[in-house]
Amino acid sequence: MWQALHEELAQENFTVIAVAMDSREGDPLPWIEAAKPTYPTLIDREHRLAELYGVVNVPQAIWIDEAGRIVRPAEAAGAYEGFRKMNRVTREVPEDTARLTALAKTNYLNAVRDWARRGEASEHALSAEGARAHLPVLTEDMATAQAMFRLGQFLLRHGEKEEGEHWLREASRRHPESWCIWRQGAGVTELGLAALPDFWERVDALGEKRYYAPVDMKGMP
Amino acid sequence: MTTVLTEAGEFEAPDAAGSDGALWLSGREAEDATGWVAKPEGICKGDICVPLPPGREQEFVRGSRLNLAALWRHLGQPAVHSDRGHVWVLGASARERSAALGSLEAPDFTLPDASGRPHSLSDYRGKNVFLVTWASW
Numbered sequence: 163m164w165q166a167l168h169e170e171l172a173q174e175n176f177t178v179i180a181v182a183m184d185s186r187e188g189d190p191l192p193w194i195e196a197a198k199p200t201y202p203t204l205i206d207r208e209h210r211l212a213e214l215y216g217v218v219n220v221p222q223a224i225w226i227d228e229a230g231r232i233v234r235p236a237e238a239a240g241a242y243e244g245f246r247k248m249n250r251v252t253r254e255v256p257e258d259t260a261r262l263t264a265l266a267k268t269n270y271l272n273a274v275r276d277w278a279r280r281g282e283a284s285e286h287a288l289s290a291e292g293a294r295a296h297l298p299v300l301t302e303d304m305a306t307a308q309a310m311f312r313l314g315q316f317l318l319r320h321g322e323k324e325e326g327e328h329w330l331r332e333a334s335r336r337h338p339e340s341w342c343i344w345r346q347g348a349g350v351t352e353l354g355l356a357a358l359p360d361f362w363e364r365v366d367a368l369g370e371k372r373y374y375a376p377v378d379m380k381g382m383p
Numbered sequence: 384m385t386t387v388l389t390e391a392g393e394f395e396a397p398d399a400a401g402s403d404g405a406l407w408l409s410g411r412e413a414e415d416a417t418g419w420v421a422k423p424e425g426i427c428k429g430d431i432c433v434p435l436p437p438g439r440e441q442e443f444v445r446g447s448r449l450n451l452a453a454l455w456r457h458l459g460q461p462a463v464h465s466d467r468g469h470v471w472v473l474g475a476s477a478r479e480r481s482a483a484l485g486s487l488e489a490p491d492f493t494l495p496d497a498s499g500r501p502h503s504l505s506d507y508r509g510k511n512v513f514l515v516t517w518a519s520w
């Protein structure tokens with residue numbers, strides 16, 4: 163999805179940088195090989211972007227201008243929670259939900275294009291005041307959770323499975339809104355992660371809350 | 384051997400004593416890993432000096448050694464460790480992270496690509512960067 167955007171905007175002063183929030187370094191490699199990206203694709207096994215930018219899920223994006231200034235803080239990158247309306251047996255999604263999912267993607271990508279071409283003149287590049295108002299609120303529990311997550315990942319990499327997993331669970335308890343932390347502790351299945359009963363249980367527990375926080379941008383569902 | 388993970392990276396402290404919630408490092412090790420140094424006016428990093436609570440100096444500094452766990456708690460920063468105390472993570476506080484974000488200057492980071500080559504965000508200064516996360520999971 164990002165390769166086409168990156169190529170289309172190659173003549174602009176623009177680059178995609180994709181970051182895989184994958185703690186097991188080997189996991190993202192088949193995807194990277196298949197996508198053959200011409201933009202940098204980095205691997206963030208300790209979730210540095212969660213610490214620094216408050217990333218809690220994927221795909222989330224941050225827009226950073228030529229001067230290194232944040233013009234849109236971390237937000238869902240063209241993603242909509244349409245999968246919640248999916249029939250869990252047939253995996254079919256109702257038509258109106260599928261339309262919203264497509265709309266989120268199209269409108270978000272158009273906004274990125276507009277910004278890449280017009281820079282700060284784009285209506286989607288937030289003013290300093292606007293960007294500050296959209297910053298994620300970080301708490302000390304979140305900071306502690308990220309430290310626990312890093313401890314757990316270090317122990318796992320050094321063969322201390324039991325204690326490593328213990329710290330990932332502790333981290334998730336401290337920072338329950340983070341899907342990134344939860345997902346890394348939840349393990350993987352060959353069916354793909356959306357098939358995990360635990361995942362659906364967690365999604366259902368959201369109730370009225372959105373899986374991706376709504377994006378404050380014209381045309382976004 | 385104690386491993387200390389900080390904002391600056393991973394550090395081995397061969398003769399650190401990390402138990403009972405304390406993490407004693409030599410002055411040199413502490414400075415390498417965190418930038419904090421013991422001075423007559425307190426414990427300092429760059430231009431910032433934190434005076435030690437009167438009567439409790441021994442909790443923080445003994446001879447040339449520094450108790451980074453006590454310092455981290457004193458500063459309200461997250462310090463977590465393995466059960467055996469052989470691995471410590473000294474993190475940054477939410478207050479510090481929020482202040483950094485509030486400046487709107489995008490926090491720099493360095494991460495490897497699939498071939499292991501490191502890239503820093505600052506390498507791409509001068510371009511509009513669409514920084515996007517994804518995952519295999």
